[in-house]
Amino acid sequence: MAPLIDAVFLLLTYFLFTISLATIEGLLPSELAMGDSFDRQQIDLEDPRREVVVRIVQTGAHVQYFVDDWPTSSYEDVARHLASLESDSTVVLDAGKTVAYEHVIRVYNRCLQVGVERVVFPLSSLSDAGAPRS
Amino acid sequence: MKRARSERGRSISFKVTAMIDMTFLLITFFIMSIRFGQQGEEKITLPNADQAKDVTDERVELITVNVAKDGTYLVNGAARTATELLRYLEARKEEADKIELVVRGDRATEFNAVQRVMRLSAEAGVTDLSLAALQLAE
Numbered sequence: 001m002a003p004l005i006d007a008v009f010l011l012l013t014y015f016l017f018t019i020s021l022a023t024i025e026g027l028l029p030s031e032l033a034m035g036d037s038f039d040r041q042q043i044d045l046e047d048p049r050r051e052v053v054v055r056i057v058q059t060g061a062h063v064q065y066f067v068d069d070w071p072t073s074s075y076e077d078v079a080r081h082l083a084s085l086e087s088d089s090t091v092v093l094d095a096g097k098t099v100a101y102e103h104v105i106r107v108y109n110r111c112l113q114v115g116v117e118r119v120v121f122p123l124s125s126l127s128d129a130g131a132p133r134s
Numbered sequence: 135m136k137r138a139r140s141e142r143g144r145s146i147s148f149k150v151t152a153m154i155d156m157t158f159l160l161i162t163f164f165i166m167s168i169r170f171g172q173q174g175e176e177k178i179t180l181p182n183a184d185q186a187k188d189v190t191d192e193r194v195e196l197i198t199v200n201v202a203k204d205g206t207y208l209v210n211g212a213a214r215t216a217t218e219l220l221r222y223l224e225a226r227k228e229e230a231d232k233i234e235l236v237v238r239g240d241r242a243t244e245f246n247a248v249q250r251v252m253r254l255s256a257e258a259g260v261t262d263l264s265l266a267a268l269q270l271a272e
Contacts, residue, residue, distance in 0.1 A: 005150070008157050015164030026186025027236060027264035030252075056245075097246035101201075101239045102181040104248075105267055112185035123253045 028108060030121060050085060054078060056095040056103055063103050075103075079110050087115035094122050177202050181241040183267035194262070195230045197223070201239040205247035216250060223258035234262040 055066040064071060065078045072078050082091070091111050095104045111119045178200050189196065199219065200208035207214045209222060226233055235255045239248045248265075255263050 011161050012157055024269045025266050026188055026269040027266055028183055028186050029264050095245040099245045101243050101245050101248055102241035104245050105181040105183050109183035109185050
């Protein structure tokens, strides 16, 4: 009996130490915009749905967000702006090459939180075509 | 179990049955909930996103590409270059009817590395793509 209990406790100790492996992972579905820029031709001008371009630029540790080319003071500003969107709006999430991935996911997650499910990633940065206003 | 005898002569027994039951229950719980990661996955620290959802469609074959902090691509534990990754995706696309690419990017990696995977995915004709994240609040 004693060896069995020893083995059982060893197993229990092992699982207690390795439980962090079981952190729940989930998936964020994403949509790709082909070409060098988001295909604006597909958006009907009479369509009340809005398209918003959120650009993220990172220089060192500093992260700057732009909404439709206008700079914002912080992520909270972007979050507030996204909260004001209709749920059928489209958000084009355009992040610079050096932006840490977590900042992109943070904005994407915020879009989903406020009910905006159409989030598009341009395959090439739109910022390359022209610098945002500053 | 050993029985101790107290000073007054009354024996004190230690009942282990309930404790063993409890221990086995705990072990069963841990065995059921453990998720063994692929080799190389432990190097990836995923970003948090409480809106991330579980995979529901089991008919879809998932291909996981890990993007490490330094921008290295890891597939099934092996590092691959962009060209190798493209060939791998094209081969898998031919084999399976419906596949979905899951990008597990480290939270500190540059977005450029993830964007390149997206581009390769589009080139290989894999249009269903998901980004993995921990289902935790920011």
